[in-house]
Every structure is written in C-alpha cells, then in structure tokens.
Amino acid sequence: MESQVVALNSDIHRWRKYSISEIVKILQLRFLFFSAGNIREHEFFSRKFDAELMPIGRHGLTAGWLIESLGALLDSDKVRNIKCKQLGSDGFVSQIMRVTVEFKNNQKHKYIVKMPETTNIKAALEMTTNQKMPEGADEQFIGGLTMFFNREVDFYLMDKIPGLRLPRCFHSQQWNHGKTTGAIVMQDLEGMVSVPYYESLNLQQIASIGCQMLNLHLFSIDLSEDWKQKFPFPMEFIDTVSNMTDIVKLYVSRNPELEETFSRVEKMYNSRELFVKVLRDSHEALEIDTFLCHGDLWFYNLMWIPTVDGSEEASNHLGAIIDWQNVHTGSIAEDFCHMLTFCCDTETRRLAEKIFLPYYFKMLQSKAKDAGKELKMTLNQFMRAYRRNFIAHALHLPFITSIMLCVKPADDEIVQQNRNQQLLRKVLGAWDDALDAFHEEYPDFCL
Template sequence: MESNVVALNRETRRWKKNVFHDILKILQLRILSLRSGNIREHEFFSKKFDRELLPIGRHGLTAGWLIESLGQLLNSDAIKNIKCSQLGSDGFVSQIMRVTIEFSNHQQKRFIVKMPETTNIKAALEKTTQKKMPEGADEQFIGGLTMFFNREVEFYKMDKIPGLRLPKCYHSQSWKLGKTTGAIVMQDLRGMVSVPYYESLNLQQVASVGSQMINLHLFSIGMPDEWKEKFPFPMELIDTVSNMTDIVKLYVSRNPVLAEGFSRVEKMYTDRELFVRVLRDSHKSLGIDDFLCHGDLWFYNLMWLPTVSGSETASNHLGAIIDWQNVHTGSITQDFCHMFTFCCDTEIRRQAENVFLPYYYNQLKTKANNAGKKLNLTLNQFLRAYRRNFIAHALHFPFIASIMLCVKPADDENVQKARNEHLIERVLGAWEDAVQAMHEEYPEYSL
C-alpha cells in the first residue's frame, strides 16, 4: 500500500511528468524536513495549503500521506487547510506533531502524529554531560529504537484490553529502516495534563493509576500466547540501565552530598548480571508468572484530567496512559516500582509500599475471583517481587533525574536549586531502601 512507503518516493512518482517542478518541490520539502521542527515554516506553508508539499514533521511524511492514511475518517474534498505544530513535550526518542485539519464548514479535527527520533536523546545527553557528541553518534540508538517504536505499533494493533484508558489509534505503520517511515496517528489528548518531573504524585493519584493497572493485570492472568510472543522482555532495557554509571557519577560529582550514599551502591551500578537478576528474573525466582508491563510508567506517560477545564494542574483522576513503546511481559510489580520511585517523594513512596500495595493485591485477587480467574500469587510473593524489582529502579532514578534537570531546567536559578535538592532527597531515600532490599532479598550479595 502507498501509505506504507516513504512519502517522498510517492511524491516523486506523482510529479515525474514535470522534471523541473519535481526537482524544485523535492528540494523545498527536503529543506523543510531537515529543519528542527520550526513551527513558523509549517504555518507559512499551511496558509498556502498544498497537501503534496506540507510536511508532517521532519521525516518525509506529508499532509497527503496523512489524509490518505486516515481515509474514511476525513472528507478530503472538504479540507480547507492543515496546520502543524511540534509539541514541546517531545519524547527522548520521538518527534510528536499536533495536526489541526480545518474543513470548509469551519469545523476542525486534531490528531497527534508520533514518529521515531534519535536527535532528541543525543541532545539530552549533550546537555547533561556538557560535551558535544560526534556526528552520527545518535545512530547507535537506532537499533533499539526501531524495536521499541515497532512494539508500540504492534500494541495498538492488538485487541483492546478491557477497561484500559488509552488514546485512540487511527493509523500506524512500522518503522523499516530505509523503506518505511514509522508513524502512529492517534487521538489528541488536548486538555489533559501531566505532573512535572520535580513534583510528586499523591496517594489518591497513585490509587487512580492502580485502578488502571488492575485491568492490565487481570488481562495478564491467562493472557493469550500471542501477547507473550510479541512482547518478550527486552534485553535492550538491561543494556540501557547497565550503562548509566558515568551519568550517575557525573550527577554525584555535581552534588557532593550524594557521595556517601553512592559509595554504598556503586558496586551495583557496574554489575550487569545484577540488573538481569533484579529486573528480568526476580519474579521468576519466586515462582511468579509473567504479567504485561507498560515498562515506562512515569510522569509524562500519565495524562490527568485537570482540576478545572483549562487548568495546568492535575486532578486525582487519571485520563489515559500513553507511550507503550516498552510494553513487555515481566514482573507484576515493575510498573509500580518505576512509578513509585520516579514519581513519588520518599515519604509517599513508603506509604504506597506499606498501605497501597497490600490493598491493591487484595483488590486484584477479588476481581480475579469474580472474573473466574485464579491468581497464582500470594501477598508475600507480591511484596517480595516488589522489593527485588525496586532495586533496579532505585539505581536508575538518579540517571533520569540528572538528565531532566538539564533538559527541562527552571528559568530561575533558585527554583532550579530547589528542584535539585528535592530530587536529591528522593535519590538518597531510594538508595537507602535499595540497600535494605538487597540485604533482605539477596543476603549473599556483598555490598
């Protein structure tokens, strides 16, 4: 199908009757697509709307491709204009465009177009290390990125999990290097908000996320083999977390108050087999079956209803879970470990561990029984699985904290300092509890 080939190739064929016109248009499109998402250029060309020329992002896709991909969702003859803007909430490995389609009857439809991207993660690492990476360094991420992006494509093609709040997906195409531009066209969640990385979820918000995770875990009990085959545990995740030592050491060097705590956990950072043990295999050694995991359940993948319409403040009601690039089968506790460690202050995290987790287990067991499913899991196994898996996320957190402070700094120096101090407290609490968990669960491991 034409929608599954790079748009530039299709446009070249369409314009081949006029060689000069062909060359001129392709040069214009190439120049635009190589720009860093400059919204002014997008708006300029949208005013003189040409669906063959208007780029959607910088990866060769055009308005014509989008109209064709959406098919019956649109009356293409009634389209008056298309406007594109790049969201400021681009992911580390994605370019995200908001596309507004205007019709002749003055109605509008909005869509989000998500495409794989390598330059963002490169830029993030450069800001964190304050060192220029060599040209082409971002290409080292392409292999893993292809796998992760295509996992999300496959996820949206699977049968919908009952009760799980997701953005609607209207079109998706896998990323095939040199052949097909990866893209997902989905619902625009405009109006929903996220909690900033330097704040903390409260227990009511934790419970709201839990009300969604229970649907994922219920589905996982006796899940079809197709899900297990399509979404095995990604060893690329192990590679990521076991190669973060230099960034963590840099963060510690910038914040000497972390030095003593780091000295107690430094050995674990350089032990790749330990990450395999606590992240991939910890639940298996306890006799627990695999469950579906979101894999990256943190602030910017949790979309909240605002306290009031138009507000930037999140309520306690979760609207949707987005970004399923790391979906996989693994520990039932992995998403809770990630969310509690990355999104909660130490006090709230410990309350969630002591109060919410036992409550959640009992709720899951009750719902499983009501659904005629057997939960082969005891409360003790559940809590031990959490403690083991938590170790990996406690080690991972300062890596992300360091990057986020550099990528999304505050404008005011005092505010930035306060944010950093807040995150330092969270890091120290995570390290302290990780050491305790190691003593309890792996007493043979010498720290």
C-alpha cells in the same frame, strides 16, 4: 537520509503526471523542507495549502500521507487546510506533531502524529554531560529505538485491553530505518495535563493509577501466548540501565552529599548480572507468572484530567496512559516500582508501599475471583516481587533525575536549587531502601 529515501519513494510514481512547472514546484518545496528541517506554521502557512506536499515533521511524511492513512475519516475534498505544530513535550526518542485539519464547513479535527528520532536523546545527553557528542553518535540508538517504537505499533494493533484508558489509535506503521518512516496517528489529548518531574504524586493519584493497573493485571492472568511472544522482556532495557554508571557518577560529583551513600551502592551499578536478576528474573524465581508491563510508567506518560478546564494542575483522576514503547512481559510489580520510585517523594512512596500495595493485592484477588480467574500468588510473593524489582529502579532514579534537571531546568536559580534538593532526598531514600532490599532478598549475591 531517511527522510530523503521516504520522500523519493513516495514521489517517483507521481512525477510522470505532472507538468514541468509542477515538477519545479515540487523541487522548490522539497528544497525548503530539507534545508529548513521541520517547517513551522509561520514559515509555511503563508503558502497555499498543498495536501500532497505539506511536510508533517522532519521525516518525509506529508499531509497527503495523513489523508491517505486516515481513509474514510478524512475526505480530502472537504479539507480546507491542515496545520502542524511541534509539541514542546517531545519524548526523548520521538518527534510529536499536533496536526489540525480544518474542513470547509469550519469544523476542526486534531490528531497527534508520533515519529521516532534520536536527536532529542543525543541533545539530552549533551546537556547532562556538557560535552558535544561526535557527529553521527545518535546512530547507536537506532537499533534499540526501532525495536521499542515497533513494539508500540504492535501494541495498538493487538486486542484492546478492557477498561484500560488509552488514546485512540487511528493509524500506525512500523519503522524500517532508511525505507519506511515509523508513525502513529492517535487521539489528541489536548486539555489533559501531566505532573512535573520534580513534584510528587499523592495517594489519591496513586489509587487512580492502581485502578488502571487492575485492568492490565486482570487481563494478564493466564495471558495468551500471542501476547507473550509479541512482547518478550527486552534485554535492550537491561543494556540501558546497566550502562548508566558514568552519568550517575557525574551527578554524584555535582552533589557531594550523595557520595557516602553512593559508595555503598556503587558496586551494584557495575553488575549487569544483578540487573538481569532483579528486572527480568526476580518474579520467576518467586514462582510468579508473567504479567504485562507498561515499562515506563512515570510522570510524562500519565495524563491527568485537570482540576478545572484550562488549568495546568492535575486532579486526582487519571485520564490516560500513553507511550507504550516499552510494553513487555515481566514482573507484576515492575510498573509499581517504577511509578512509586520515580513519581513519589520518599515519604509518599514508603506510605504507599505499606498501605496501598497490600490493599491493591486484595483488590486484584477479589476482581480475579469475580472474573472467574485464579491469581496464583500470595501477598508475600507480591511484596517480595516488589522489593526485588525496586532495587533496579532505585539505581535508575538518579540517572533520570540528572538528565531532567538539565533538560527541563527552572528559570530561577533558587527554584532550581530547591528542586535539586528535593530530588536528592528522593535519591538518598531510594538508595537506602534498595540496600535494605538487596541484603534481605539476595544475602548470598556477591558484588
């Protein structure tokens, strides 16, 4: 429905200037678009390039829209062809297209066009549960997805954060479901790579991420009211993590070695109050100021320079942080909790907690002093903020692990089993440490 509304809105004002034959051509191409969904290269590019009509993705956007959106960056008279390719690395709530613009002088420019959609998260849940969701069930995600997508649009419209490595954003537009398609046109990071979800970051990679967190946290000291009002803590995130119990129970049922430890954490999953306390309120209870958080700092939002050109192996040098849909104000420790819990095996995480986090705090103190800013917290407050926030991410970990094993399985059954065993050890380590943190930080909290 959305793509039909957008397509019609964009077409009506042009129809009068077309001849009957041109209108027939429009209807033929529109019919092809709606019936075939996303038109792949081999389906479309035997046809003559048409800047006005060529679809980009499934949501009513066209090559004409792209040329108009990029303005001076693209002179339509100099464009020879435009090619689209859907990336296999689509997020759970996005369709991502690589658009290659070919010019008459044989130069090429590549862009990424990101659009919100719910079909991927629906498919992921169906794969995980082995159950077919009813038709239209993905509509329940639209409200939250609209908020998250529009946050990323707002983020790219705000002041640039000095030193923070981001893809360049060329154009963005808010998503108004049923009226306007949300879209972000950004730099193509082709050549950069991500670390697979079943591996572990190393300490050098963690340090490289820490350099970027320094820029984010330095900017956050005495954060302006504009940023605080634009990106309040999203209670929709609380709703998501406090409703994941069924998926976690399914994961436990498939892996009986989790049952004993799960019996000790199960009550924590059933307490929405606990998630509010550890995610939203923990830093304020420690009298720590609010900081900007990426909100989803994990494997596939961390883009790395490869070890050598063309390699899929990540070096120790972070190239960019992408996907700022969950950007918000919250605990200074949140991004570290998410990244260390999701992206490190238990041994690496514990070592980073012991060695890296105290070192990071001292670096932040030093950089803040050099910048003439006052960091109003102690190392003890910082580490306690980490332990409190960590509880929620440790509980969240098996939910994502279960989904990723189903969505991105290994081709070989033995390899899949080995990956699962590695991830089970990570889940058990996270649960054990979450229990310790819970009893230390919240001894009087009743579950």
